[in-house]
Amino acid sequence: MPLTVYTASLESAISYWDTGESQVVPWIFGIAHPTGFPAFTIAAGIFAHVFAIGTVAWRIAFFSAIAMSAASWAIFRALRELRCDTWIALGAGWVFAFGEIAWTRGTRAEVHALAACLAALTIYFSVRWYERGEHRAFVLGALCWGLAIATHPIAGLLAPALLVVLFARRGTIRLRSFALALLMLSCGLALYAYLPIRSAMVTQARLDPTLALGDPPGKAFWDMNHTATWDGFKHFLSGSDFGVGGAFAAAVKWQTYRDGVPPFLKELWREITAFGLLLTAGGMVALFRRSPWLAAALFLAAACPAIFAFGYPTEADLARYYLIPFLVAAILAGYGASAIARASPELRAISMLLMPAIAVTLLIVNRDTFQQPSYTGAAELISTIVASTPDDAVLLAPWIDSTALAYAAYVDHSLGHRIVDSAWLSDEAARVPGWMRQGRHVYVVDQVFGSVTGYRLIRIPGSPDLFRVAKE
Secondary structure, three states, X not given: OHHHHHHOOOOOOOOOHHHHHHHHHHHHOXXXXXXXXXXXXXXXXXXXXXXXXXXXHHHHHHHHHHHHHHHHHHHHHHHHHOOOOHHHHHHHHXXXXXXXXXXXXXXXXXHHHHHHHHHHHHHHHHHHHHHHOOHHHHHHHHHHHHHHHHHOHHHHHHHHHHHHHHHHOHHHOOHHHHHHHHHHHHHXXXXXXXXXXXXXXXXXXXXXXXXXXXXXXXXXXXXXXXXXXXXHHHHHHHOHHHOHHHHHHHOOOHXXXXXXXXXXXXXXXXXXXXXXXXXXXXXXXXXXXXXHHHHHHHHHHHHHHHHHHHOOOOOOOHHHHHHHHHHHHHHHHHHHHHHHHHHOHHHHHHHHHHHHHHHHHHHHHOHHHHHHHHOOOOHHHHHXXXXXXXXXXXXXXXXXXXXXXXXXXXXXXXXXXOEEEEOOHHHHOOOHHHHHHOOOOEEEEOOOOOOOOOEEEEEEOOOOOEEEEEXX
């Protein structure tokens, strides 16, 4: 059901910003912005090349749709492990899937869709192992967690929850299963080796066109931060340029919770409705009475990523960091509906319909998402560039525009020999004169930040405006 809805509402136009990057990097098997997201790059890239239907942008959006739908399935399976009714479990999965944040992020090229999928599978296998003591679930959960972290480090914040489950069932762990689980976890994490290996390959083969401009290795799309060097690799994984350390430090400040909890609850309210929020609270209480350790684990699985997001205000799309808390909330809401059915047999029929009814409500409330296929994206930007610049142009573009231009350059190949440089004019001011002496034409796209001594900018009105660099 979610995959059908998602397929009918895919955002498949050439996009800007991080979405545009996620349409480009997997196709060229490049390196995305920190922390690189290697599992997404490899998996989405292989999918886009093998599933040769539609545009590359559509294929990667469809890949995200499959991932988010799988997260919904994992919610369903986790609730079935907790002996919840089939319709309640289905409804809980649909409530997560049709929330505005999950639905929109699951219908575009989005790293967090795969991260949510693998996190949900990790939680499902953890619940299965907790309930059954099944060692295969223990090993598969470790593999999914490793792959989730290799998709996005936000999944690493599941560690406290998983440690609680591990402690609660410590007496049932076999040494062989534990060793195999560590191996599977390591295999998932080992995908980060892709970053230095691919960086070295790109540099050696000179695949990045910006190298022809005399720029050092490390530019966006092909070889972000040049992770072939040890210093580049460490700096890349640390996320220091994005204030990750500050987000962890903020976790011990009460102001973080004062400022972060109200907007989070507002988003959760919108995502699962007020009634779903009440069911989530009831589900937490009911699960705590039945299995305190499991209840504590699910609470931590939701709380730790949310708290990190509270202290991470530099993120432009903070809502996608709430996907893991939202999927945990859907599990608890489903368990809350099931608790009503068990406590009041006369309300069983009604309780079975609670979660599907909320899902249908969300489907109606968020129906505008079905308009996404009509989104034209960056088509006008690319047309403006092609019509207003010569084939040998160097295009200096801010991140928001350069991602779409990179798609045109490296996926569609509609920019000819133009070179896209994701940089401000001030970043390349020292090199611009040399480029122009070589006969290249230099243009600044959309926004001007900086200047070049001895040169002026000639504005070319359009959508967006372009600025040609000319000798004074």
